[in-house]
Amino acid sequence: MWTPGRMSNAKSWLGLGMSLYFWGLMDLMTTVLSGTPTPPGKLEALLPDKPQSHLRIKRSWVWNQFFVLEEYTGTDPLYVGKLHSDMDRGDGSIKYILSGEGAGVVFTIDDTTGDIHAIQRLDREERAQYTLRAQALDRRTGRPMEPESEFIIKIQDINDNEPKFLDGPYVATVPEMSPVGTSVIQVTATDADDPTYGNSARVVYSILQGQPYFSVDSKTGVIRTALMNMDREAKEYYEVIIQAKDMGGQLGGLAGTTTVNITLSDVNDNPPRFPQKHYQMSVLESAPVSSTVGRVFAKDLDEGINAEMKYTIVDGDGADAFDINTDPNFQVGIITVKKPLSFESKKSYTLKVEGANPHLEMRFLNLGPFQDTTTVHISVEDVDEPPIFEPGFYFVEVPEDVAIGTTIQIISAKDPDVTNNSIRYSIDRSSDPGRFFYVDITTGALMTARPLDREEFSWHNITVLAMEMNNPSQVGSVSVTIKVLDVNDNAPEFPRFYEAFVCENAKAGQLIQTVSAVDQDDPHNGQHFHYSLAPEAANNPNFTVRDNQDNTARILTRRSGFGQQEQSVFYLPILIADSGQPVLSSTGTLTIQVCSCDDDGQVLSCSPEAYMLPVSLSRGALIAILACIFVLLVLRSLDQSCSGFWSLSALTKNSFLQFPECPYDGIGSP
Structure with missing residues (x-):
């Protein structure tokens, strides 16, 4: 910093200003002697006695570039330099005027002597130079005595700025166990002073805190490891303080510091260890x-x-x-x-x-x-475990005609615990809702309790439970799958009502119907049916049965020449037998109508008796058919009157019938 002790007042710089003035003159002399063209006016000032016939003389300003130190803190204005025209004879007839950057604010001029002073503290880091203009006027007339000219005042640097770490504080990481000299990070300090003038901006780095673990390069600011085998597990974090000092580190230089927080990153240098063997x-x-x-x-x-x-x-x-x-x-x-x-x-x-x-x-x-x-x-x-079944699953096959109370399987369970408690057996009734089976409570014997019918239930899946007597909460279970085997207990029969017709002009051996049968049983080798005329019709002269050996049979005529007037309907009993043991059979009746046909065998008409209902219809079916016929006849006779409709409704008790076109009008019974 510039202090009052270094400069007490502006007069102490007068010698410097004069030196600059005469230095300018010497520079001009050198220029002349070397043959370089001389600025106008200056030659006249140097060689006033040279004959004018040999030189072109033009009056001009006489000064040079000015320099002034920054940071002056004195109380008097700071002398900068002097402006002087070679036309000035010292009688005060010349008036000097200053304009341009900072004129009248930063710099002032004595309009008589041309002396320039700085009236404000100057800071080179804020502004390094000022460009001004000077003019000399005739004080009496105000006319310019010289052309306006431009000059520069440069601010000369002093060491008034300490180095600064603009990016600090820094954070860095380096692996533990890194070799000595491993680069960690580079820090950089900047100095606002003029790097071209003296050593004010020449920075030297040093480490204030962080040794002996780290070092710093004095010129580059690169921080490196300085200790071998730094162990993260022993010390993980380091705070390093770096100093940057200007003036090349010399005594009296200014300094700045920054902090670098360095963390040792982990490497796999520790094996695992069990704290307990x-x-x-x-x-x-x-x-x-x-x-x-x-x-x-x-x-x-x-x-x-x-x-x-x-x-x-x-x-x-x-x-x-x-x-x-x-x-x-x-x-x-x-x-x-x-x-x-x-x-x-x-x-x-x-x-x-x-x-x-x-x-x-x-x-x-x-x-x-x-x-x-x-x-x-x-x-x-050890824990109290439920009983365990051996084996863990049962599959049983039993014929459907097995006698009630027959033992079909022995179910066995045991207590796996050392105590080996006694076991009690039962059936989970949700698995046997029909109660077809029961199990002996002590022996585990599984028996039938009801007759079995394969045609009704061919499979049963039941669950048998085993409970410890001393601890009823311990219950084991096992699944028992029972397959009901078929026995021949169902006779074959026609699957539907068979009805056929024969033409009056039929020939002997003519096929009039093919029949088949069904059987609810399921023999192992499949069904094999045998067809023949029932014993009471074994000598039937009209029709015969031919077994096709494929569970079907053909019905053939045995003669020709049938007549409706002679007999309009024939009932042919057919015996159907299976191949089971024992053999079961049933008789089915084939109804055959006699019809008149054309030459191609197409039916033209049959006897009215052919429309009679089969005798095998039940009483309920006959009643239902007759009721429908009765209702149709009544509806036709009602002449579409609503009163008749409501009478019919009352008659049939179908009060739920609704006809929008016949609302109830009080006639009859709704």
Whole structure:
């Protein structure tokens, strides 16, 4: 900083201004002697006695470029320099005028002497130079004595700005265990002083805090590691303070500082270690598969990916009964049940578990194996288990004609616990709503309780329960599938009513109908039906039956020349027999009408008796048909009167019938 002690007042710079003035004259002399063209006016000032006939003389300003130091803090105006015209004879007839940048505000001029002063504190970092214009006027007439000319006042720098770290504070990261000299970060300080003048802006870096761990290059500001084997696990964060000093670091220079926060990033330089070499765990024998038994943890001083762990079972007698998985969030090993356990079969297991880093760095392999092992002892605890059936599923086949009370299967269960409690058996009635079966409470004998009918239920799926007597809450169950086997207990029969016709002009051996049969039974080798005339019609002279040997039969005429007047309808009884053991049979009747036909065998007419209802219709069907006929006749006779409609409604009691065109009008009974 410029202080009053360095400059007490503006007069102390008078010598400097005069020096600049005479320096300008010497420069001009050098120019003349060297043969360089001389600015107008200056030659006249230097060589006043030179004959004018040999030189072109023009009056001109006499001055040079001005320099003034910044940061002057004195109380008097600061002398900058002097303007002088070679036409000025010192009698005060010349008036000097100053204009341009800062004229009258920053700089003033004595209009008589031409002395220039600075009246404000100057700062080179804000403005390095000012361009002004000067003019000399005849004080009496006000006319210009010289052409207006331009000149420059340059602000000369002093060391008044300390270096600054514009990007600080800094944050940097460097891997732990880095070699000495590893570059961490580069810091940069800037100095607002003039770098072209002296050493005011020449910065030198040094480290104030952070040794002996780090160093800084004095010229470039590059921070490097300075200590071998820096360990993140021992110290992770460092606060380094860097100083930048100008004047090339010399005494009296100004300085600035910044902070660099350096973090050591992790590398995989620590193997995992189990804090326990032995773990003791227990699990109930009833624990389901995949349930958790316990956790193991191998501690790793590293972090992130370098602390990731993989757990495996490498030895022990429980490798087939248990599994281990790694929790990626907490890096613990979770031991789970791999298969069902039994206290009665095996009461304890031993596992050897390994924890290892899956991500390794080659340069740290010489530190030893990056894995560790521990031993896990697992005890299986007994629980009161429900009875277990052996086998776990039953399939039974039974004929449908089995006698009631027949034992079809012995169901067996046992208590798996050491106590071996007594068992009581029962049937889950929701699985046997028809109560076709029952089971002996003590022996487990499964028996029939009702007749079985394969044609009604060919399969039964029941559930048998086994309960411990001493602990009724412990109940086991088993599924029993019962297939009802077929026996030949159904005779074959026609699937529908068969009716055929024969032409009056039919010939002997003419086919009039093909019949087939059905049987509800399901023999192993399939159905085989046999057809023949019933014994009472074995000698029928009109028709015969031919078995096609494919479960169908043909009905053929045995003669020709049928007549409606002789007999209009024939009833032919046909015997149908199956091939079961024993053989079952039934008789079906084929109704044959006699009709008149054309030469092509097309029916022209049949006897009215052919329209008679078959005798096999039930009484209810006949009544329903007669009722329909009666209703149709009544409707036709009502002459479409609404009163008749309501009478009919009352008659048939169909009060739910609604006819919009016949609203109830009080006539009859609605």
